[in-house]
Amino acid sequence: MADIQWHIVQTEFPSDCNVIVGQSHFIKTAEDLYEVMATSAPGMEFGVAFCEASGDCKIRYEGNDQEMVDLAVKNAQAIACGHTFFIALRKAYPLNVLDRIKNCQEVCRVFAATANPLQIIVAQTEQGRGIAGVIDGFPPAGVETAEDIEARRDLLNRIVGYKR
Numbered sequence: 001m002a003d004i005q006w007h008i009v010q011t012e013f014p015s016d017c018n019v020i021v022g023q024s025h026f027i028k029t030a031e032d033l034y035e036v037m038a039t040s041a042p043g044m045e046f047g048v049a050f051c052e053a054s055g056d057c058k059i060r061y062e063g064n065d066q067e068m069v070d071l072a073v074k075n076a077q078a079i080a081c082g083h084t085f086f087i088a089l090r091k092a093y094p095l096n097v098l099d100r101i102k103n104c105q106e107v108c109r110v111f112a113a114t115a116n117p118l119q120i121i122v123a124q125t126e127q128g129r130g131i132a133g134v135i136d137g138f139p140p141a142g143v144e145t146a147e148d149i150e151a152r153r154d155l156l157n158r159i160v161g162y163k164r
Contacts, residue, residue, distance in 0.1 A: 006132075007122040011075050011086075017068070018094050019075070020087040020113045021120065023131065024106040027052055027060065029085055033107075034062035036100045037087065044092035047072035053082025053128070065090070079120050081129040083108075093159070112136050 013019055024033075030050040037046045047068030050060045059076050063069035071088040079086065085107075089097070094113035101107055112118055116137030123132045144152065 002125045002127075005124040007124060007129075008135075009078050009120040009122055011078070011118040011120065013071055013075070013088055014090075015115075017071070017088055017090050018092075018113065018115045019118060020089070020094055020098070020101060020110060021079075021084065021118070021131070021134065022101070022110040023084050023108045024050065024104075025083055025108055026106045027055070029104075029106040030060040030062045032104050033085060033087065033101065036104055037089070037097060038064060040100055041092040041096040044089055044096070046087060046089040046092075048085060048087050049073045049076035050085045051076050051080065051082055057082070079122065079129075079131070081120075081122060081131050084131055095160070 011019060030048055033048045033050070037044065037048065045065035045068050047063035047065060047070065048061060049072035052058050052060055059073055061069055061073050063072065068088045068090060072086045075088070076084070076086045098110070098113055102110060111131055112134045114136050119135040120131055121133045121135065122129050
């Protein structure tokens with residue numbers, strides 16, 4: 001049995017961004033995720049980075065905003081797990097793109113879609129590295145009150161415009 005080393009990788013992104021981290025399986029992931037992002041939300045700024053796990057084993061990248069592309073590549077380099085992708089987006093929410101990402105032919109799973117501080121739990125063996133899980137944000141601080149419910153509904157109404 002191979003030895004496993006565990007790593008916790010803290011992702012880095014500005015507070016006005018959201019990130020999506022997932023696993024896929026083919027070199028054209030970068031192009032296909034670019035198409036998903038580019039056709040999902042007008043005005044969205046984004047960068048996609050995909051860690052190829054065979055052949056040249058390069059980090060492939062696409063995007064429409066250089067800052068977001070650089071951010072996606074930087075985090076993909078830090079995670080350094082084969083066949084994973086990192087998307088950085090601004091001026092949109094994962095809600096705007098997540099269903100389309102999950103329906104992309106190459107995407108196997110989505111580990112996280114968040115604006116929270118995000119840690120990636122990475123397992124490393126002699127063969128390589130893989131994402132074992134994520135830590136998204138912080139633990140619960142209690143159960144919401146009636147006032148909290150009202151504030152949550154007001155926020156949702158402002159963001160998506162149709163909640164009660």
